[in-house]
Amino acid sequence: MPLFTPVRLGVQIAPQHASYSKIRETVEAVEGLGADVAFNWDHFFPLSGEPDGLHFESWTILSAWAEQTSTIEIGALVNCNSYRNADLQADMARTIDHISGGRFIFGTGAGWFERDYDEYGYEFGTPGTRLNALDDSLNRIEARWATINPAPTRKIPVLIGGGGEKKTLRIVAQHADIWHSFADPTVLEHKLGVLGEWCERVGRDMSEIEISVELRGRTVAQAEELYDLGARLFTIGVSGPDYDLTHAVDWLAWRDSKNVLAPVPAT
Incomplete structure (x- = not known):
C-alpha cells in the first residue's frame, strides 16, 4: 500500500421501503455531508422488512444520481452479473x-438472492456456475x-464483493481495483493472506487493490x-423509509480524524 x-466513507442507500423522492433527497444529503461514495444495491425486492415493500431498480437510479450529483462517486454494492449481458453492462x-x-x-x-432470479426468469444455477459466469463477464467487459x-473517461474502477477463497479471491486478484469484504478483523486478516497468495499466482501487485469493508454493527x-x-x-x-444518517455523520467524523492524523504524502 502507498505511504x-x-x-x-461510502453510504449505501438501500432502494427499499421509500418513495424515489426520498431516495433523491437522501443522496443529496449524503453528498452534502461530504461522503466519498453513494452506493445502492442491485435487487428487485427488499432484502429486509416487508418482502413486497417499495423497491426500485439499481442501474436507472445510478443514471439519475450521475446527473443529480457533482462530487460524490456512485455505484452499486453490488451489481448482479447474472441479470444483464456482459457487453451491455460494459456499455x-x-x-x-x-x-x-x-x-x-x-x-x-x-449474485445470490434467489427470489430475484425466480421472479424475473433468470437461471439461478449454483454458486460455482455464477462465479464462472462473473469471471467470463469481466473479461468481456474489460474487452468492450x-x-x-x-x-470511458477513465479506467473505471472495478469493485468485487465476496470472500470465497477458491474462486472469488482469484477473480479479485485478476480484475478488481477494490475488494469489498463483510469480514470481521480476524477473518479479514486470513482472507487478505489468501488474496495475497492469489495475487502472487496471477502476477498482481496486491497494493493496487483497495480494501473495502462494512461498518454495520461495528464499533470504533x-x-x-x-x-x-x-x-x-x-x-x-x-x-428507507427514513434513511437515518446519524451513524453516517459519526463515521464521517472518524474518517476525518484518520485523515488529519495521517502523514502528508511526499510530493
Whole structure:
C-alpha cells in the first residue's frame, strides 16, 4: 500500500421501503455531508422488512444520481452479473461514467438472492456456475471498454464483493481495483493472506487493490482493527423509509480524524 492512502466513507442507500423522492433527497444529503461514495444495491425486492415493500431498480437510479450529483462517486454494492449481458453492462457502465464525469464505480458480484432470479426468469444455477459466469463477464467487459466508442473517461474502477477463497479471491486478484469484504478483523486478516497468495499466482501487485469493508454493527475499536489491516474504504448502510444518517455523520467524523492524523504524502 502507498505511504498514505486516505480513508474514504461510502453510504449505501438501500432502494427499499421509500418513495424515489426520498431516495433523491437522501443522496443529496449524503453528498452534502461530504461522503466519498453513494452506493445502492442491485435487487428487485427488499432484502429486509416487508418482502413486497417499495423497491426500485439499481442501474436507472445510478443514471439519475450521475446527473443529480457533482462530487460524490456512485455505484452499486453490488451489481448482479447474472441479470444483464456482459457487453451491455460494459456499455451501461461507460455511459454512466460519461454522465457523471468520471465518478462511476463498477461494483459487481456473482449474485445470490434467489427470489430475484425466480421472479424475473433468470437461471439461478449454483454458486460455482455464477462465479464462472462473473469471471467470463469481466473479461468481456474489460474487452468492450477497450474498444467501445467513445471510450470511458477513465479506467473505471472495478469493485468485487465476496470472500470465497477458491474462486472469488482469484477473480479479485485478476480484475478488481477494490475488494469489498463483510469480514470481521480476524477473518479479514486470513482472507487478505489468501488474496495475497492469489495475487502472487496471477502476477498482481496486491497494493493496487483497495480494501473495502462494512461498518454495520461495528464499533470504533473494530474499525481501527480493520484500518490497521489495510482497509481504506468503509461503508455504512441506510434504509428507507427514513434513511437515518446519524451513524453516517459519526463515521464521517472518524474518517476525518484518520485523515488529519495521517502523514502528508511526499510530493
